[in-house]
Amino acid sequence: MLEIVFYLLAAIAVASAIAVIVVRDIFRAALCLILLFMTVAGIYLLLHADFLAIVQVLVYVGAISILIIVAIMLTRDAQHGQPLGRLKYPAVIVAALLLGVVVLGVVSTVFAMPDNAPLQETVKPLGKALFGDPGYLLTVEIAAVMLLSAILGAIAVIREK
Amino acid sequence: MFSAGLNQYLILSAVLFCIGLFGVLTQRNVIKLIMCLEIMLNSVNIALIAFSQYVTPVMLTGQIFAIFVMVVAAAEVSVGIAIVFSVYRNRESVDMENFNILKW
Numbered sequence: 001m002l003e004i005v006f007y008l009l010a011a012i013a014v015a016s017a018i019a020v021i022v023v024r025d026i027f028r029a030a031l032c033l034i035l036l037f038m039t040v041a042g043i044y045l046l047l048h049a050d051f052l053a054i055v056q057v058l059v060y061v062g063a064i065s066i067l068i069i070v071a072i073m074l075t076r077d078a079q080h081g082q083p084l085g086r087l088k089y090p091a092v093i094v095a096a097l098l099l100g101v102v103v104l105g106v107v108s109t110v111f112a113m114p115d116n117a118p119l120q121e122t123v124k125p126l127g128k129a130l131f132g133d134p135g136y137l138l139t140v141e142i143a144a145v146m147l148l149s150a151i152l153g154a155i156a157v158i159r160e161k
Numbered sequence: 162m163f164s165a166g167l168n169q170y171l172i173l174s175a176v177l178f179c180i181g182l183f184g185v186l187t188q189r190n191v192i193k194l195i196m197c198l199e200i201m202l203n204s205v206n207i208a209l210i211a212f213s214q215y216v217t218p219v220m221l222t223g224q225i226f227a228i229f230v231m232v233v234a235a236a237e238v239s240v241g242i243a244i245v246f247s248v249y250r251n252r253e254s255v256d257m258e259n260f261n262i263l264k265w
Contacts (some may be wrong), residue, residue, distance in 0.1 A: 006169065006175065010169075010173045010241070013173065013177060014173070014176055014177065014180070014209075016182070016183055017177050017181065017200050018180060020184065020193070020196055020197065020200065021180065021183065021184040021187075021188070021193075026190060026192060026193055028259065029196060030196065031195060032198065033196050033200070034233075036203070037203065037256075040203050040206070040207060041172070042206075043172055043173075043209055045177065047170070047210050047211055047214045048214055049210045049213070049214070049224055049227075052206075052210060052222075052224055052227055052228070055231060056206075056231075058265055059234075059235060060199070060203070060231075063235065064234070064235065064238050066193040067238060067239065067242055068192060068195065068199075068238070068242070069195060070185065071195075071242045071245060071246070072192055073193050074183040074246065074249075075246075075249050075255045077249060081216035083213055087186050087187055088181075088187050091182075091183050091186035091187045092183065094182070094183075094186065095180070095182050095183040095186070097176075098179055098182065099175055099176065099179040102171075102179075103172055103175055103177075106168055106171045106172060106175065109166065111167060111215065111216055112216065113166075113167070113215050113216060114216075114217075114218065116201040116218045116219050118214050118218040119218065119219065122180075122221060122224065124226065126221055126224060126228075127219055129221055129227065132229070136225055137218065138183070139229065143229055143232045143233075146232070146233070146236055147235070147236055150235075150236035150239055150240050151239070153240050153243070154239045154240050154242075155243075156205070157240070157243040157247050158243040158246050158247055
């Protein structure tokens, strides 16, 4: 049953990712990107990552796609007729080679998988890991500083002189 | 045929990553290029969470990494779109051919 759900989600994800590149109208490409984000959230749910699925919907579907759509609307003249660049065939070769190498590596590697059952509910363990004592508190602080500097940098870049 | 479980998630992640890479290498519209970058970051998150589920099911290391990847993605897209607006104001275009102000 879960296999069918996975293959359905994977098919939608790959199709919408291809549509983002192939569709000429950039607004429709942004809608395909939102569909991709939603299917990725479904894949997180299949992987028992409930908190991350919610964060995916909030951050990607809620914030980042809105930012991209606002950017599209503010740069409206240049939406159509963007052909692929000159690098089309080398890019196909590079992407296919990388895909082949990665798939070969994945298939031929034996990962050490413990028998523990995955956690059913991850919010509390994630909070303890992020803010607990032997945790990632310093990384959280650094991420906060990075977000602040990104906000300041965005304001400084976009400000009218 | 590969076995069920970790491998199918990793292969899905690799396929999405390569689609995003192809888009980044070929798109001429900068906003579409940012979208393809988001596809790549999402595919990496799928791989991290799949590893977290199957290799470290109790420690959740991969999920914590995925949270930080999301933070970096949010910062990257805000700064990236600010740069796109700034260049668009000067050049009236979002074509990659016009993003050569830093070239000398």
